[in-house]
Amino acid sequence: MRLKIRSRKFEGRCARHKRYNPAVDGQGGIKAGCVRCNLIFEIWQASLKLNQLIRKFDPSHDDLQRPAKPKPPATDPRQMSLIPE
Ligand SMILES: [Zn+2]
Numbered sequence: 818m819r820l821k822i823r824s825r826k827f828e829g830r831c832a833r834h835k836r837y838n839p840a841v842d843g844q845g846g847i848k849a850g851c852v853r854c855n856l857i858f859e860i861w862q863a864s865l866k867l868n869q870l871i872r873k874f875d876p877s878h879d880d881l882q883r884p885a886k887p888k889p890p891a892t893d894p895r896q897m898s899l900i901p902e
Pocket residue numbers: 831832833834837848851852853854855
């Protein structure tokens with residue numbers, strides 16, 4: 818099964834509640850049932866859920882996984898300096 822998931826950066830904020838942050842304020846932080854804030858909350862929740870599902874299915878697709886560390890040099894320069902030239 819192949820599914821194309823649009824990997825896009827979402828930047829949205831409510832014009833009336835510019836400081837609303839779903840990760841910090843949660844659903845309880847939405848003022849007077851604001852539709853825009855609710856949408857931001859839902860998008861945030863859906864993105865978390867989607868990431869969780871993808872990780873659960875295949876951990877190697879973890880987008881938080883850092884690239885492999887560069888290999889250390891084969892010889893330690895400090896050891897090299899001990900060898901008389
Ligand atoms: Zn709002």
